[in-house]
Amino acid sequence: MANAVSDPRRPEKVQRYKASIGGSIGEDPTPDYMNVLSMVFSMCGLMMKLKWCSWIALFCSSISFANSRVNDDTKQILSSFMLSISAVVMSYLQNPQPMTLPWFY
Numbered sequence: 001m002a003n004a005v006s007d008p009r010r011p012e013k014v015q016r017y018k019a020s021i022g023g024s025i026g027e028d029p030t031p032d033y034m035n036v037l038s039m040v041f042s043m044c045g046l047m048m049k050l051k052w053c054s055w056i057a058l059f060c061s062s063i064s065f066a067n068s069r070v071n072d073d074t075k076q077i078l079s080s081f082m083l084s085i086s087a088v089v090m091s092y093l094q095n096p097q098p099m100t101l102p103w104f105y
Contacts, residue, residue, distance in 0.1 A: 057083070065077055
């Protein structure tokens with residue numbers, strides 16, 4: 001009987017968990033931003049033949065792929081990843097010299 005008196009639980013304070021049906025309020029926009037940055041840097045690397053843009057695109061697309069959720073559009077993420085890989089490959093096929101950064105001379 002002494003155990004019932006010292007019980008710290010309060011059944012009137014218990015609230016049942018309700019899953020949110022709509023969009024999550026605390027959704028992380030990082031994969032979406034990195035996906036857009038990857039597309040932009042890939043295009044800059046392909047069009048302007050800048051190797052550092054291609055490498056940044058590959059870095060951004062890998063961050064986007066790593067931070068993606070299960071229910072994200074995998075086709076868009078993989079196409080961004082493949083575009084950044086092709087930007088790196090094409091920039092080195094056009095000019096096989098080692099990369100020199102414009103701000104380090």
